[in-house]
Each structure stands twice: as C-alpha cells, then as structure tokens.
Amino acid sequence: MKKVLKICYFAALMTGGLFLLTSFLTSSSPVTPYQFPYKHAGLTERQAAEHLLDRFTYGATPAQIDQVIKMGLENWFSQQLNAEQPDDSLNKRLNSYDAINLSNTEVCREYPPGFVIRSMAIKDSVISKDSVDKAVDKKTFNAKLQAYMNKKGFKSDQDLYKQFIDQNILRAAYTNNQLQEVLTDFWFNHFNVSFFKGECAQFIPAYERDIIRPNSLGKFDQMLMASAKSPAMLYYLDNFTSVGPVVVTPPKIPVKAAVANGDISMMMSAGNAAITANKVKTLTQPGKNVNGLNENYAREVMELHTLGVDGGYTQQDVTQAARVLTGWTIYPISDQAYGSNMKGLVAKIGENNLAKKGYIHEGDFLFTPNRHDQGEKVVLGHIFPSSTDPTAGYQEGVSLLEMLAHHPSTAKFICKKLAVRFVSDNPPQSLLKKMAKSFTAHDGDIKQVLITMVNSREFWDKKALLTKTKSPFELAISAVRGLNADIKDPYQLFNWISKMGEKIYYYQAPTGFPDRGQYWINTGALLNRMDFSLALTSGQISGVKVDLNNCITHQQPADAENTIMSFSKLLLPEQNADQMAKELSPFLNAPGLAAKMNNTTQPIKQVPVPTMEKPMAGAPGDMMLMSAVIDNKPKPTAQEPARTIYAINNNRSNTMQALAAGIIIGSPEFQKR
Template identity: 70%
Template structure:
C-alpha cells in the first residue's frame, strides 16, 4: 500500500513539474484565449488584419497585413500586449542619442537651462550682467557663451529636447512593439506635461522613459502614482510648492461646487525654455517661497487624470485633496535652478537622517512631513484624520490616489477616452460600460480593458472602420511606414508635423491634444498635409530616404497614370474599395495644372518653418486631396501651365516622377487620412 502511495505521489509530482515546465516553455504570445468577432461584422480576415493594424499600430508596413494573417490576428495582438519583441534595429538607430539614458540629475548637470549658464558666466566674469539680452554684437556674445559652455562641459538643453523628439519619431516608425508605443503616446497625452513650461522641461525625457512607457499596459493605479511622484508633473502642476498651514492654524473647508471646465482652463502654464529673469531662480529654488496651498495638481488629477469633469466631485474635494498632497515635492536633483529647491533642507537634516525623521524618498520624489497639512481632511466622503505621524501623513496621499484610481467614475472616464482613441470619436455607451466593468473587475489592468475593447462587436462594426482622422504625427509616421522610408534624421519630420498643426511635446494645456477629427481638419492643415505628402513621396523631406522602385519591385513596370495609381493604392490603402477615388486620382495625375503645382512643391526649399498655431481652426470644407491643387488662382495656374507646356509632357512620362506624384496624392487623399 505504501509503495502504491509512493508511486502515486511520484506521478503527481512529475505531472505537476511537467505542467510548470511547459508553462515556462510555451510562448504566451502564441496562445489565443479569445476570438475576434470580425466575421459577424461581415469583414474578411484581410480586412480585419488591416483594421487591427490601423488602430493598434502607426500603420501597416508593406506586406505586414499578410504577416499578421500568417501568425493569426489574435496571436499578433497577444504579442503586442506582451510588448517584448526584440527591437535591435530600432535600438541601433537610438544608440547615437547619448542624452536618452541620462538620469534627471545627469541631465541637469550636462544640459543646464540657458539662464543657469548665463548666471554662472556672469558670476565667473565671462559676460557682464548688462549684456544679457542687450549685447550690441549678439554673435560675439553667443560665441563667448559657447566657449564658456565648452570649457565647463555643458551642452545646450535644446540639443537634449531635439534628441528626445527624434527618439519619439524613430520609436513610432520602427518599433516592433507598436501597441506599446501607441499607448505611450495615449498616456503621455493623458498625463500631459510640456516643454513650454521651463521648470519641468528637463525632466520630461525621464518622465516618458521611466514613468509612462513601462506602465502603459499595466495597472492604472500604478501609472497614476508614478506620474504624481515624477518631477516633471510636480513642477508642471506646481505641487512641489504646496505647503500646509501650521498645525495650530488648520483650515475650515467650505463646500463649493466646481465649475464644469474650471480646471483645465483656469491654470496659466507660465514659463518657457529660455528663462532669463534672475529673480525667478530664487522663486523656484528656495523652500521659503511658499504661497501656502496650491490646488493645480489636485484639480487636474480629478478632472483630467481620474474622475473626469462630470465625476461628482466638488470644489471642497479639490481643496481637501490638495491638503492631503501637501509636502509632495522633488528630491534635490541639481545644484542650480529647477530641481534644487530642497537642497538646503536635505543638507540641514542630513541624508542619512531623512527616513528616521519621516521623510520618504522614491527616486527623485521626496515627501517632507514638515510641509504637510496635519489637520483632518475629507475627500469624496473619505475621512483622513488629523495627526502628526509622518508615516501616516505620506500614506494619506497614496491612499487618496489609490481611491481615485478605483472610483467608478474613473473607470468610465478612462474607458471612454480609450474608446475614443481606438474606436470612434463618439463611442456608444454600451461599449464604454463593458470596458468600465472590465476596468473595475481587473483592478485597472489595461491589458484586460483593451481585450474587452478589441473583442467587442462595436470595434469591428463597419460603421467605425476608417472613422478616425489621423493626427499630423500619425499621418507622418504612417506615411513613413507605408513607404518603408529610411529616416536618417527625424527632426525635419518634426518640422513638417509642427507645420501641419501638432508640435509634439509642446502642447501647453494639461488637457493634452484633443483626440477628435474636427480639431485637425481645416483649410490650412489640409494644404500642409498635401504638401507634406508630395514632398515625402518625391524624396524632398530632408533626412528621409524613400525608394519607390524598391517597394514596388514585384509590380510590373507601367508608365500610365492608371496603372501606377492602382499599384500605390493597393500598397498604401489595402482592403479599401477605391474605384471612384482612383478615377479622381488618375484625372488629377493627368491634369497639367496639378503637375505644375506639384512640381513646384517638390522643388521647394527643404527647410520648413515650425512656427505654427497651437490650435488649428476647425470646420474646413472641400476634399483635402484637391485643396493644394486649387489653392492658386485660376489665371495664375493657367499662366504657369502655358509657360511650362513644353516641359509637361516630358515631366509626366518619367515613371519615377509619376510614381512620386501617385504616392503623394494617395497619402494626401481622404482615405489615407483616416485610420
């Protein structure tokens, strides 16, 4: 009997061990635990693959629809949720940017703001105080500063920002983990910070790298806490200065309803990247500069980050939440300028004595109990009792953020934003409700919420296909991917994206860029989109190499407009019925006036101005693909055509030129502008 029991135990252990071993050996990305209901929506597998790529990536590359079908749609999505595909090629491109791996402290040391360099140069008698902004010979003045920077080993902070912008473009264009990058853009926009506010600018690269990107497919509560403790957010929404009153002078809160749009619009986002006023340094670096309670972050964490404007909170809740978060500030990062505010305090207490005195440090975050409001607070009905225990004081803020992350209003607010991003500008409430339930049931796990979204009938409904308008950034990146372009220098693309109306990382308001089509579409932006499309396809975007012959090598060489249009329609707009559109495009390609206009565009100066409006006008009329062709007066076009008639026939019969124009006008067409 004992022998039988031993044998049974042996086999039980063996079976269990094999099961555990198999769980490690099996690639979780290849296991489908759900099925997409695209067939019930009347879509073919190829149409479904194209739709999946259009929403959860920055656009399909040549042949990618076939590759997704080959591995299976659900398997591809699982791989994207895991976000662990090797990115050797991308990493090689990024390796030239030495500023991307620096800590906040290293950034402050190597890339100090301009006003800090000037202050140091004045102190060292390299330049005079009176010469700042008043130098007669500005070139000589700048050369003096440059020589001083070289001697000290300083680099321009603008070079850091340029590196950071370049990496975003390269990641979006070339990462194999496309969903992670799309979600990084989504969450950065949700927890927006801006280069426009100089106090937080230097900390934005680490903010995206260490706070946003690692958490985009994790649990919402973890991302919320990480963002709240980041120097970029603490400076952007001013919580680093928020201080409670002495314990003997506790406030008596008064209830007051919060206005519908009070939070996002009331806050002035001051500062820039080139602060020159010396006394501003004192304002930001001395702990004594406290104006008491600052409600900016408390308001936005409710209105924009969690509950939403209709989330059921009051002005009293905002004030009380701000009191809970007093003492949340930045650990001293540098000796100069932003990031040095707590340097004197830490030095006085002693680095090794912080913990025993109740100070909490998490990376570059510091909780200072002596600045915390010790009185009783009540937020959304939850009571935080009065007390002087430093550990309990810090935990108040953690508890508050956790409470906000788990509110039903938060589940609905985040679910709605995700549905707007991935389904349509006006998603149906039934989908939002199911996503919100998944959010609540799975503790804010973004993977589960996205699975609920992508397995819904609403996501695959034909009415929602191609219903989203690409932002300028999405248009530029999807064009690069669709043409399999080689981006050697990303910054000219940033210039074009800015010209089209989206200056990434520079959006000033905490709301982030709106995610609705009407925001992006106006007469000026349509002209710029068509100009960009023609310039890119014809190889006139500096730093970007496009080889049209290579990506159509398998296609039979054709000289006529119809054949070329059909070739590029299939390449750039797979699975779209384009009979009528292609006819219009062929007519356009055969129109001498358009060819003259296009010829002027592709020969224009490659330098593009980035001085663009932050908010394009809305409500333009007309087809975007014809805007650029008809912008000149008829008489002017006719005159130009007449002058260039002799060159026209030669120009239109060159296959390379025809290819470039065909690809350009397809990228500029309404169909390609949609995702």
C-alpha cells in the same frame, strides 16, 4: 493489494497529468484563450488584420498584413501586449543619441537651462547683466557664452530637446513593439506635461522613459502614483510648492483643568492635537518664493487623470485633496535652479537621517513632513484623521491616489478615453460598460481592458472601420512606414508635423491634445497635409529617403491607372481604388505635366519650411524656456508661409509615381484609420 496498487497508479497518473497541464499553462509560449469575433461583423481575415494594424500601430508596413495573417491575429495581438519584441534595428538608430538615457541629475549637470548658464556667466564676470537680450554685438556675446559653456562642459538644452523629439519619431516609425509606443503616446497625452513650462522641461525625457513607457501596459494605479512623484509633473502642476499651515503642538493640559477654568477652546484642543498657528492662503498660480496651498495638481488629478470632470467631486474635495498632498516635492537633484529647492533642508537634516525624521526619499521624489498639513481632511466622504505622525502624512497621499485610481468614475473615464482612441470618437455605451467592468474586476490592468475591448463585437463593427482621423503625427509616421522610408534626420519630420498643427511635447494645457477628428481637420490643415504628402514622395524632405521604385511591383505597364492602383494597394489595402484611379488618371496624364515637374535646366526652387527649432516662451508666470545663446536669426513673420514648389528630376515615370503616392497619402481615405 491490487486495489491499493490501482489507486496509487491512478493517483500518480493524475499527478503527472496535472504537472504537464500546469507546465503547459505556465509556458512562455504565447497563449491566446480568445478568438476575435470579426466574422460576426462580416469582415474577412484580411480586413480584420488591417483594422488591427490601423488601431494598434502607427500604420502597416509593406506586407505586414500578410505577416499578421500568417501569425494569427490573436497571436499577433498577444505578442504586442507583451511588448518584448527585439528592436535591434531601432536601437542602432538610437545609439547616436547620447542624452536620451541620462538621469534627471545628469541632465541638470550637463544640460542646464539657458537662464542658468547666463546667470552663472554673469556671476563669473564673463558677460554683464545689462547685455543679456540687449547685446549690440550679438555675435561676440554668443561667442563668449559658447566659450564659457565649453569651459564648464555644458551643452545646449536645445540639443537635449532635439534628441528627445528625434528619438520619439524614430521609435514610432521603427519599433516592433508598436502597441506599447502607441500607448506611450496615449498615456503621455493623458498625463500631459509640456516643454512650454520651463520648470519641468528638463525632466520630460526621463518622465516618458521611466514613468510612462514602462507603465503603459501595466496597472493604472502604478502609473498614476509614478506620475504624481515625478519631477516633471510636480513642477508642471506646481505641487512641489504646496505646503500646509504652520502647526504648533500645544502642551498636554488635563481636560478637567480646562473645564474647571471654563476654557472651552483649550478643552477642545487638549491632548496632542495640533493647533493651526497661521492659516495659509490658497494659491493657483504661485509667484516666485511664495508658499501656500496649491490646488493645481489636486484639481487636475481628479478632473483629467482619474474621475473626469463629471466624476462627482466638488471644489471642497479639490481643496481637501490639495491639503492631503502637501509636502510632496522634489529631492535635490541639482545645484542650480530647478531641482535644487530642497538642498538646504536635506543638508541640514542629513541624508542618512531623513527616514528617521519621517521623510520619504524615492528616486527624485521627496516627502517633507514639516510641509504637510497635519489637520483632518475629508475627500469624497473619506476621512483622513489629523495626525502629528510624520509617516502618516505620506500614507495619506498614497491612500488618496489609490482611492482615486480605483473609483468607479475613474473606470468609466479611463475606459471611455481608451475607446475613443482605439474605436471611434463616439464609442457605444455597451462597449464602455464592458470595459469599465473589466477595469474594476482586474484592478485597473490596462492589458485586460484592451483584451476586453478587442474581443467585443463593437470593436469589429463595420461602422467603426476607418472612422478615426489621423493626427499630424500619425499621418506622418504612417506615411513613412507605408513607404518604408529611411529617416536620417527625424527633426525635419518634426518641423512638418508642427506645421500641420501638432507640435509634440509642446501642448500647453494639461488636457493634452484632443483626440477627435474635428480638432485636426480644416481647410488650412488639409492643404498642409497635402503639402507634406507631396514633399515626402517627391524627395523634398531632407533627411527622409523614399525609394518609390522599390515600394511597388512593376508587372503592369507604368501608366497612370496602374501606378495609382499599385500605390493604392500598398497604402490603402483592402480598399477599392477603382474610382480613385478613374478620377486621378486624367490628371496624371495631363499634357506638359512631366515637363513642368521635370525642369532639369533650372535649379529646384525650394521654399524653406518654417522651422520651430527653439522652444517658445512659457505660459504667463512661467520661466521662459530659452537657449543660453541669443538667437540672432530673423524671426518668422506671422503671415502665411510660402508654399513649397516640388520637382522630381528624373523622368515621367518617377513624376507619375511621386504624384500618385503623394495624392493618395493626402487623400481623405489615407487620413483615416
């Protein structure tokens, strides 16, 4: 009996222990079962913290290195992977942007493209067709259109794009979930769409908000699938127009009868096989109202989104994949222009009857079986059998995208792009193999791939430190974060970022912006970067406030060397600034410098920075992205824009601070991350 009691007691004890262990393992508290090997690379904890912030944020804010060390490097990284930090301060800044949360349908209703408004105004006899772009009295023409827009409750599409650009800058500068925002930029660039193409422009805000950002730390195949179904991508790469050949289902004819009559062709097509009635030509740049097999998306989904240019596919695979994806189009989300294509079809069939007829409706996506190629296709050796089953056509596309997402070439291609973004322009093969293995083993889980990368010795190698060149966007955001700037008008930063060479959301090619230093750095770019740096620190960017006095401590005398050292410590932590202070001090102490920079008797000469408030015309063959109201402002000339003349109207100390901070931000050291 005692023996039985002992056994029961031991079993209960073990059960309780397992319960406690399970509770601990499933706790919501951050668990970091890994330890970063930075010590093996000879890095101190502070150097390692700075490296983490350089790679996985848009730049450290003041004292953030200390915060990361206090929290623990691994815990901080795990917290960033979860992307659940509260963003109350950011959300307050975003409250005034009422358009950024609209659905695609609401955007089409409230912010119709300019050409749609003009067409409606012509139809309603508000303006004449001949006056568009040729109005003699542009002021009167604009007034009529504006009154028409007000009456209809329309808003300028330019305001939508401006709000979207503004919110992007504010998120990058102020979100506590920095890694998610960095990855949102990475994946948007990977699955690039562009304001340059008018057809997709309206749908880009929802594309980033609903497709890219939520999936940026999830499974790769889910993001690929979501992007393929989004109106922005369907319009950008023209798959919404892609249709298969017209098919006719022949009557059932017994095979014996066909053989008896000697009709071999009839014998081959006997049964329920579909006969192609008309062969549809292949299109790469379809014109208006032209239907056909469009290969644009099929090519880019292989070359840029999954396999890579050396991924082992052929032109035949591209054509066959395009056939698989015929019928993937847009559900009617607008009564006018883009988004209205399928309105007649849906009305004819009836929304409640779509599923019965084999149509797939998911949000703004629609699969139309009557536009799908029902013949047999072969992609990368995988056979998609011919079928007249309408539901099978949609599953073909799903299977194709899943196959591409899980292909070994995709693992290599995606992991190399991630390594180039977060490690170096030429990441070591040993790291790429580890990451690709993790990608495959964890079903394309982006979090697990990042964990593998950051736990590798290659990531912490001293050779990888400060080797990546900041893009103009990264430079601007890291500068405002480093100086704890208060951004009241983000669009002014957008103008400067564009001037430095990166007009966000406007990169025309599906490749997205290159992620290598040689693309960003040349003589002109360096001058523009220095202009931006001095404009920021001297208070010349309207809508961006920088208080340099609150950025640094004032324990030391406010001489040139101490000022340089103070701002170097703030903006270039863990870097030796002795040489920089030695070289710059004579410049800041130059006689007459304060007088030149502090001429309070004369107004400041401020040469306007060329702005790009209006999206430019799209690619050849694309609908122009234009405002309804004619822009009668002088067009900027092609000549080199005049340089800005800076002034700080306080005292020598402020002048010295502005110059020191500006030169450091414009220095090669700050250009690296």
